[in-house]
Amino acid sequence: MTDDPAPTADFDDETAGTERETESTESNERPEQVTKSAESSESTDSTDSTGSTDSTDSTDSLDQDVADEVPEDVRKYERFKKMDGAQYDRVNSFLRERTYITAREWAIARLCADFRTETGVEMTKIGKNLPRLIPFMTDTYTPQAVNQARSSFEGKVKQSGATFLYGAMCGFFTAEELDEMMYEVTEVAKFLLEVEGVDLSVEDELEAEDRISRVMREVRKESAQLRSEEVECPECGHVHEP
Structure with missing residues (x-):
């Protein structure tokens, strides 16, 4: 048999994406001016310190509230971590060249399998948290949109399966x-x-x-x-x- 196909290397390049750069603003802060009187300086320090603490506490509280709204199984979802930084268009191009499915259908089909319960698929949870679950998805989806993508995936699998089996038979x-x-x-x-x-x-x-x-x-x-x-x-x- 031949070596592993080239798609792996191509996809690695495509999904590398642009690394997210985080810039620190702390180094740009102006040094504290101490030319004023000691009383004025102490007053300023006290005000700045209080304001900074209140702002930090408020931000931390807001972040915690947002985190609390995210279901635990969504926070712990580990699939697709290898694709951090990947762009949807490049993932979609890779799939369209080698399969009949799109990146949207691939991602949602995987999520529908992972978030299936005894009563059905948690489509609301999937759609609401889609950007958190899939690195290359940037928008939330309605339950109807999730169901449509899942149905499209199923239809394409059946059609491609029938085509392949006919070719084999x-x-x-x-x-x-x-x-x-x-x-x-x-x-x-x-x-x-x-x-x-x-x-x-x-x-x-x-x-x-x-x-x-x-x-x-x-x-x-x-x-x-x-x-x-x-x-x-x-x-x-x-x-x-x-």
Whole structure:
């Protein structure tokens, strides 16, 4: 088989993004002027100190209130951390070149799987906290928008699955070509899982590839038999082998 496909390296470059720079303003503060009288200086120091403390306490209290509004499972969500700084357009371009899904559909499908409960998917929570959960998503979504993206993902998976299975069953590809194709698409799928945060060992990867290869060989064998059994002339009813 060939080496791992180039998409991994390309995607690493694309998702690197622009590093966020934090500038400190403390070094730009003017030194305290002490040319005034001691009484005036003490009064100024007291006012500045009090004001600074009140402002800090107020900011900390506001940040704490905002943090308290974020559900605990959202705060602890660890997927997609490898994509900090990634831009949506670049992630979307990578996916569109190699899959049928968009970055929006990919992210929301993953979240719908992770935030599924016994009664359904927590779409309100997903939409409200989308920018906190996915680094390359910048806007919140309504529950309806989350559901639409999930439905779009499901529809594309079904369509692409039907297309692939037809290609595998119709006899267009040889067994070797089909095996090579499965290797290539599996590498892309594994890369997406790794970006999400799934830790795949070499043993697990090899075992998964072997299972997939066995399944596809069985699909080709059964489909060949199916074609032989069902090739019938619509005019005379004669059955023949393709």
